[in-house]
Amino acid sequence: MQNFEFYSAVTIEDGLACLSERGETCRIIAGGTDLIPLLRSEEVRPVCVLNILNVEALKGVAEEGDCIWIGPATTFTEIMDSGILQRSAPLLVQAASSVGGPQIRNRGTVAGNIATASPAADVLPALMALDATLEVQSLDAGIRRIPLTEAILQPYRTCLRSDELIVGISMPRPSSDTRGGFEKLGRRHALARARMNVSVVLRTDPDGCVADLRIVPGAVMPVARRMTEAESVLLGRRPEPGVVETAAEALAEGILKTTGRRSSSEYKLPVVKNIFKRVLQRLC
C-alpha cells in the first residue's frame, strides 16, 4: 500500500475545507470498495485521502415533503433495509441488493457508485430512472443541484469539480400508482459485474395508457442514460405487446446509435431487448 495523508472529516464543513485546500491531489473515500483496489494496484496515487464515512449528516434515508433524500454515505445494505425505500422505491432496493456480495454491500455507498461512474454500475442507472438529483457542495460555491442524468460525463468521470462533495441525493417520491422494476444479468449470482441491467419506472393513467416512463439500461453504453427513444414509443399508449416490441426495437437502436456496432452488440442488443420486455411485462 502506498503512503498518503489520511484525513477523516467529522462534519461536511471539515470535508469541504480539506477538498478546497487539496483539490485534485485528494481522493474521497467512503466504503472504499472501489478506491482501495485502485490504491493497491497504484492506478491512483493521491497525496491525501479524505474519509467521509464518519460524517453523520451524509448518512440515512428520509422523506422530505414530496422528495426522498438519501445520504451519499448510505451503504447498499442500509438502502436494502430502508423501510422508506422498500415502500416507495423497491426498484432501488432491488438494484442495491444486486451489488457484489454482503461484505461489499455493507461497505459500498450510493455516492461511491455514482462518483466512480462505472459503466457497469447497478445503483446509478436505477437512480437515473428514479429521476434523482445530486446535491453537490463546495466551500467556494455553496450548494448546486445537478440532475443525475447530466452528472456522468464519460466512463469513470463525473462533472464534479475537485473541491466538490456529494452531500445528498434527492428524488421525487414516486406516486402510489408508479411502479418500478429492475433486472440484472450477471455471469453468476453474486460478486458479478453487470453484463447488463435494466431499470424501468412506469406510471399508467386510469385508461391504462403510459403517462410517465423512464427507461435506463446499464452496462450497455459507456455512460448510462434515459432511453427517450423507447420511452416516446410507449408514452400515451397502452403497453400492448406490439407497442412494447416497437419500444424494445427503439431501445436497441438507441443503444446502437450511441455505441456504434461492437463485437458485443451481437449479444447485448437482442438480450437487452428481452430483459426490457421482461421488466415491462412485470410492471403492466
Added chain:
Amino acid sequence: MKKRGIGIGCMFYGIGYGFSRQDISAATVEICEDGSVIVRSGEVDYGQGSDTIFCQIVAEELGVRYDQIQLITADTFVTPNAGPTSASRVTYVTGNAMLKAARAVKKTLRSVAEDILGETDLIFSDGMVFSESSREKEISFRSLAKAAHLRGLQIVETAWHDVTTKDVDPETGQGKAYSTYAWASQLAEVEVDTETGKVEVLRLVAAHDVGKAINPSNVEAQIEGGAIMGMGYALEEEIRQEGGHVQNRSLGEYMIPTALDVPLVEAHIVEVPVSDGPYGAKGVGEPALIPTAPAILNAICNALDIHITELPANLENIHRLIREKGE
C-alpha cells in the same frame, strides 16, 4: 422462455502416472515411548484431505486413536519423498506406503507383545493389544511401546510403494497403461433462459467408484467440490488472452462459481475395492470434475437441441447458438 434438460456424462480415468512413468511414494512411521505415533511423508495436502486419510490408515492399522497420530508432511528437511499431489494418486500410492510402514512397525511391536503375553493370535484395537482366544491377556499400546523402547528395538520404519507400470505396446498402443482406473457417471439437470443464454444448473448427481471410501464424508466433499469446479469449467471459466497476455488476471474477472451458484449436488459413493489399493481405495480428486462439463452440455443439448463444441458455454455462446438455430 425457460427450457429444462437432463444430460449424462461418464468417464474413466487412470490413477497415478501410468505409461511407465515413475510413480513411487514413501512414508515413515515411528512409535514413540509414550505410545504416540509420528508419521512423516513428503505428500502435501492442499485441501483435499489426504492428511486425514493418512492418519486414519495408520490409526486403523495400529489400533490406536486417530488423534494419537502426529503427522509431519511436505517438509523436505524431514520427510521422505512421496512424489507430487497429482494424478489423483495420493490415497492410492502414498496411502499404500503409509500402510506398509505401519505394518512394518506393527511387526516389531507384535513380536514384543507375543513375548510379553505368550500368545500369537494378537489383535491391535482401541489402544489395546490382546489375544483373540484369551481376551484377558492384554497390554495397552502405550505400555507395549514403552516395552519396545526399553528393549532398544527399532520401531521406526520407512516404506516405499511403487505403482510404476509397464509402458503400452509402442506399435499398437495396447496394454495396461495405468495400474488402476476410477469410474464415474454424473447427471446434470439444467434450466436455460433462452432470452439471455443463462444456464442454471439445478441439480448434479454424481456417482463415483472410489474402490473404498476411507473417509466417506471427505469423499462426498471431494465429489461435490469437483463437480462444482467442473460446472465452472463448463459455464463461465475462461482465460482470455491477447498477444499472449492474460486479460482477466483476478478472481474478480475469472468467474468461478460462488456459493449462490452451487446447485444441489448429490454424491453417490460406489465401492468396488481394488486389490492393490489401501483397504481397496483408489483416487477421486480429478475424476470428480471430469464428467461434469459433458453432463451439463448434454443437458443443454437436451433442453435446446443445440450442440456445443466450444467452452465455456457462457451467456454469449449459448445465445449465439440459439440465434443460429433460429435463423
